[in-house]
Amino acid sequence: MKIALIGAGNVGTVLGKGLSNLDHEIIFGLRNVNDAKYDGLKDFASLKSVAEATKEAELIFLATPWSQTKNAIDAMQGNYKGKILIDCTNPLKDDLSGLTHGFDTSGGEEVAKWASGARVVKAFNTTGTSNMAAPEFDSRKSLMLIASNDEEARLFVKNLADELGFDSYEFGDLSSSRYMEPFAYVWISLAFKQGLGVDFAFTINKKELAHQ
Numbered sequence: 694m695k696i697a698l699i700g701a702g703n704v705g706t707v708l709g710k711g712l713s714n715l716d717h718e719i720i721f722g723l724r725n726v727n728d729a730k731y732d733g734l735k736d737f738a739s740l741k742s743v744a745e746a747t748k749e750a751e752l753i754f755l756a757t758p759w760s761q762t763k764n765a766i767d768a769m770q771g772n773y774k775g776k777i778l779i780d781c782t783n784p785l786k787d788d789l790s791g792l793t794h795g796f797d798t799s800g801g802e803e804v805a806k807w808a809s810g811a812r813v814v815k816a817f818n819t820t821g822t823s824n825m826a827a828p829e830f831d832s833r834k835s836l837m838l839i840a841s842n843d844e845e846a847r848l849f850v851k852n853l854a855d856e857l858g859f860d861s862y863e864f865g866d867l868s869s870s871r872y873m874e875p876f877a878y879v880w881i882s883l884a885f886k887q888g889l890g891v892d893f894a895f896t897i898n899k900k901e902l903a904h905q
């Protein structure tokens with residue numbers, strides 16, 4: 694499958710590599726294709742403008758800083774229409790002291806307004822990139838929650854997350870982003886404020902599994 698990743702930072706790079714390992718064709722959509730810092734990505738991906746990458750792609754990942762997310766969507770020039778757009782972002786305040794949205798809307802719902810006509814799925818926002826690179830801990834797998842108003846798209850992304858090595862759960866419609874984004878903040882706070890570091894993941898423990 695041709696997959697565009699918009700944002701080639703921590704998240705975009707790790708997910709791009711993982712998806713490339715699953716034999717998908719990776720296209721990074723960049724603001725500046727000639728920036729030398731992206732040269733290493735050419736080993737497993739092609740580099741294009743945001744408009745070109747999203748035009749060619751069948752599936753789009755959005756992994757930009759929140760403050761740039763609307764600009765990145767605008768730069769797609771509508772090429773998301775009818776396509777699954779996976780929103781990996783978190784609406785973090787610039788000083789990382791909290792979230793800019795919650796209660797009556799969420800980043801995921803704002804993305805769906807800005808990318809009207811896309812099949813928006815909220816996913817890959819609730820854990821760190823070390824877990825995206827290696828989701829498995831001994832016999833346990835990192836939790837991944839998937840929310841969307843589009844049931845088919847939600848199931849598609851759940852299966853993709855499972856293929857990447859996560860223990861994935863469908864988590865309701867896109868308004869569930871109102872819970873997933875604060876949940877991401879719990880991970881961020883434990884990692885960076887409480888000193889746990891980035892090498893931990895949330896998992897689901899089910900009693901019946903514990904007895905197997």
Ligand SMILES: NC(=O)c1ccc[n+]([C@@H]2O[C@H](COP(=O)([O-])OP(=O)(O)OC[C@H]3O[C@@H](n4cnc5c(N)ncnc54)[C@H](OP(=O)(O)O)[C@@H]3O)[C@@H](O)[C@H]2O)c1
Nearest residue numbers: 700701702703704724756757759761765782783818821822
């Ligand atoms: N880091 C994590 O562990 C983690 C985990 C889950 C979710 N998230 C969320 O995922 C998002 C990305 O995080 P990150 O850590 O990967 O950020 P990052 O390392 O700062 O990378 C952001 C990328 O977005 C690109 N970008 C910025 N503005 C853009 C625009 N207008 N158009 C196209 N590309 C643009 C940047 O490229 P240039 O500046 O070079 O143009 C850069 O490649 C954030 O919303 C974050 O909250 C992060």
